[in-house]
Amino acid sequence: MEPILPEKVQELINKFADEEIYLHMETTNGAYASHFNEKFFSAGAYIRNAKLTYEHGKIVGDGPFRVGLKLAIGWVYAEGLTHYGFDEEGHLLLAGHDFDGKLAVALEMGKTPFK
Amino acid sequence: MTETMEIEQERHVLVIFPHPDDEAFGVSGTIAVHTERKTPVTYACLTLGEMGRNLGNPPFATRESLPDIRKAELQKAAEAIGIQDLRMMGLRDKTLEFEEDQKMMDLVTDLITELNPSLIISFYPGYSVHPDHEATARAVVRAVRAMAPDKRPKLHCVAFANNTLEEIGEADIRYDIQHVYEKKMNAMKAHISQTIWMLKELESGVASEGSELHDRFNYEHFWTYTFDEKDKVSHIKN
Numbered sequence: 370m371e372p373i374l375p376e377k378v379q380e381l382i383n384k385f386a387d388e389e390i391y392l393h394m395e396t397t398n399g400a401y402a403s404h405f406n407e408k409f410f411s412a413g414a415y416i417r418n419a420k421l422t423y424e425h426g427k428i429v430g431d432g433p434f435r436v437g438l439k440l441a442i443g444w445v446y447a448e449g450l451t452h453y454g455f456d457e458e459g460h461l462l463l464a465g466h467d468f469d470g471k472l473a474v475a476l477e478m479g480k481t482p483f484k
Numbered sequence: 485m486t487e488t489m490e491i492e493q494e495r496h497v498l499v500i501f502p503h504p505d506d507e508a509f510g511v512s513g514t515i516a517v518h519t520e521r522k523t524p525v526t527y528a529c530l531t532l533g534e535m536g537r538n539l540g541n542p543p544f545a546t547r548e549s550l551p552d553i554r555k556a557e558l559q560k561a562a563e564a565i566g567i568q569d570l571r572m573m574g575l576r577d578k579t580l581e582f583e584e585d586q587k588m589m590d591l592v593t594d595l596i597t598e599l600n601p602s603l604i605i606s607f608y609p610g611y612s613v614h615p616d617h618e619a620t621a622r623a624v625v626r627a628v629r630a631m632a633p634d635k636r637p638k639l640h641c642v643a644f645a646n647n648t649l650e651e652i653g654e655a656d657i658r659y660d661i662q663h664v665y666e667k668k669m670n671a672m673k674a675h676i677s678q679t680i681w682m683l684k685e686l687e688s689g690v691a692s693e694g695s696e697l698h699d700r701f702n703y704e705h706f707w708t709y710t711f712d713e714k715d716k717v718s719h720i721k722n
Contacts, residue, residue: 370543393547399537400578400614404646415535415578451541456548470541477547484548 370454370464375428378453381461382426382436385478391460392419393477394447418482421445433465436476447476488660488703491517497525498601498637499567500592500624502580502616503533504558505675510642511605512565512671513661514704519566520664526569526599529558530591530620535577538678545677553677561674565667571595580619585626585720588619592627601637604628608641608707609717611648625709625717633711640706652714655705662702669701 397413423438423445430448437446449465456462460479467473477483497518501507507515507527518525532551539545545553555572562570573591580588596604609621621641628636640657661668672679686697709715 370546372542395535395547397535397537400616404613407646452543454546456546460548462546462548464539464543464547466539466541466543468541470539470543471537472539472547473537475547484551 370452370462373428373432373434373450373453373463375430375432375434378428378434378436378463381453382428382438385461385480386423386425388480389420389422390478390480391482392421392445393417393475393483394419394445396447396449396474397472399471436463445476447474449474450476486654486656486658486705488658491659492603493521494518494523495602496599497523498595498599498604499525499527500530500595500604500606500620501527502530502575502614502620503577504529504531504554504561505533505678506607506617507565508561508668508671508675508679509700510644511704511706512561513664513668514605514659514706515567516565516664516667516671517659517661519568524569524599525567526571526595526601527562527567528571528573528591528595530573530575530580531577531616532558532572533577533678536678538681550677554675557675557677561671564670564674565664578616580616583619585622588623589626589630589720592623593630596627596631596637603638603640605640605706606642608643608648608652608709611643611645611652611707612641613645622717625715626720628709629711629715629717636711639709641709642705643707652707655707657706657708659704659706660702661704665701 395415402409403411423440426438429435434450435448450463451466452464454462460477463476465474533554534551536550606624607617607621609625628639
């Protein structure tokens with residue numbers, strides 16, 4: 370993956386607008402966070418292969434970046450995004466890696482389901 | 485501390501863990517001893533660790549490429565400690581506790597029926613921290629508990645929750661695995677995407693005898709699971 374170029378990512382987001390897409394989104398602090406620090410409140414969320422259509426999407430910020438997708442009657446957004454890239458099937462992958470190189474957030478989309 | 489003991493000769497060892505690398509940290513030395521004796525060892529690894537978070541910055545992998553990387557690492561690690569029967573069970577990381585409990589139990593029962601192991605190695609329910617570890621441990625306990633007591637294989641469990649010592653005491657089994665240290669190290673190195681941080685620490689720390697890290701690489705510990713009042717795993721509700 371490469372550090373996010375916002376103009377480039379904006380173009381890519383535009384390409385998927387008004388198309389039915391499959392979406393992967395996760396945010397996590399890792400399953401061991403509360404083990405290493407018992408005062409840490411562990412939380413995360415995960416959705417894979419959600420099928421949806423967004424009207425428009427936008428990337429905002431100076432890095433780490435935020436991406437929001439406006440749906441007909443709702444929203445999807447993620448913050449803390451640092452890198453972008455593609456998998457073999459051409460899915461757009463956006464990810465936020467923390468200072469230790471650990472994945473903190475992912476937002477991915479494409480026209481075919483994720484494996 | 486419990487004194488070290490000899491590893492018993494087994495008929496067949498069945499190792500059940502949810503993630504590639506679970507076998508490397510705690511039990512790869514013990515496995516290597518069994519495989520050196522030509523004892524058949526089956527390792528059923530339930531997921532490919534798809535949700536691993538160590539992707540690097542700059543990243544060396546993506547959420548989508550990680551499973552294939554970890555699969556290759558798992559195969560290499562299995563080879564390093566002589567496992568010939570590696571089974572990748574196709575479940576998904578972080579989802580095991582949400583699967584049907586009966587399906588999880590049946591998966592273990594089927595392996596036991598097929599392989600007739602004299603020893604099963606897995607996690608200790610209630611003291612293994614990660615939700616997938618706990619779900620695996622419950623499935624193993626339920627499957628073994630359902631067997632006639634005289635037919636049950638021994639069940640050796642790994643526990644590492646912070647409250648382990650306080651609540652279930654010290655491990656009753658402690659093996660000296662220094663003679664297979666190289667093999668354990670190679671298993672750890674095979675899982676490089678997961679262990680690189682620890683291996684760096686190790687290089688500086690392992691020499692200091694008595695340190696926790698030294699102990700971890702030279703001895704392996706298990707709690708024998710007993711089906712008595714200590715067994716806290718619930719029965720599946722229909």
